[in-house]
Amino acid sequence: MRHRLIFALDVETLSEAERLVELLREAVGVFKIGKQLFLHAGPEVVRMVHRHGAEVFLDLKFHDIPHTVARAGVEAARLGVRFFDLHASGSFEMMERTHAEVARACRREALRRPKILAVTVLTSLATSDLRRVGVADGVESQVGRLARLARRAGMDGVVASPLEIARIRRDCGRGFLIVTPGVRPAGRGHDDQKRVMTAGEAMRAGADYLVVGRPIRDAPDPPATAREMVADMARGFLAARMRPPARG
Numbered sequence: 001m002r003h004r005l006i007f008a009l010d011v012e013t014l015s016e017a018e019r020l021v022e023l024l025r026e027a028v029g030v031f032k033i034g035k036q037l038f039l040h041a042g043p044e045v046v047r048m049v050h051r052h053g054a055e056v057f058l059d060l061k062f063h064d065i066p067h068t069v070a071r072a073g074v075e076a077a078r079l080g081v082r083f084f085d086l087h088a089s090g091s092f093e094m095m096e097r098t099h100a101e102v103a104r105a106c107r108r109e110a111l112r113r114p115k116i117l118a119v120t121v122l123t124s125l126a127t128s129d130l131r132r133v134g135v136a137d138g139v140e141s142q143v144g145r146l147a148r149l150a151r152r153a154g155m156d157g158v159v160a161s162p163l164e165i166a167r168i169r170r171d172c173g174r175g176f177l178i179v180t181p182g183v184r185p186a187g188r189g190h191d192d193q194k195r196v197m198t199a200g201e202a203m204r205a206g207a208d209y210l211v212v213g214r215p216i217r218d219a220p221d222p223p224a225t226a227r228e229m230v231a232d233m234a235r236g237f238l239a240a241r242m243r244p245p246a247r248g
Contacts, residue, residue: 002029004233007028007212007226008059009037010036010037021048024216030057032057055082058081070098070102077112083179086119088146120160121143121164123181143164143167156176159211160180179211184196184199184212204239212229
């Protein structure tokens, strides 16, 4: 189950990132590298994680014209990352072209094709935030719309809050990955994320992977906290498997 736990390397330096990778590589399955760390350390941080035998989720949330995002996706594949993401709101063409060009490059260069994830609505946003930027529908409707678009464009899955898992599963089916931030240990605060669940609740709802950062990083014993979350995930995963299938 630990391979389904993604730890967010939201730190400022390569040395701090490596310290956390060494500390947590036996407790989590994937390390997420975001904009700040990647801009500071560049591709070397990806290579560092690989040297420690771990997988990478390159979380740069690409959002640009289709050609630019597709070429960025090819470079992500050449880095050997397991996942990378882009914004579903960037357009159907952007997603479809990225999938096609990454797949073509991986076949041509004998690379493992990374899973491409579409970001739906950031977990820091609520319906009121969407309305301020001209999206009249609520969060759940917007997430569902973008998830369906991403699936049609060939994305492997989406990044979405645990509160939208049921909607995505209903609309996109079981084979579509759901990677879920906004996850906290029971009894912990929400930081700056508004749509959250515990690890067990998210797995019970149907998530495939969970992204966790500060609750593990800032814990007195980060590996122990990660192991506790993995145990909670396993309980939720088992509960989901034991639940009778929904009647359609």
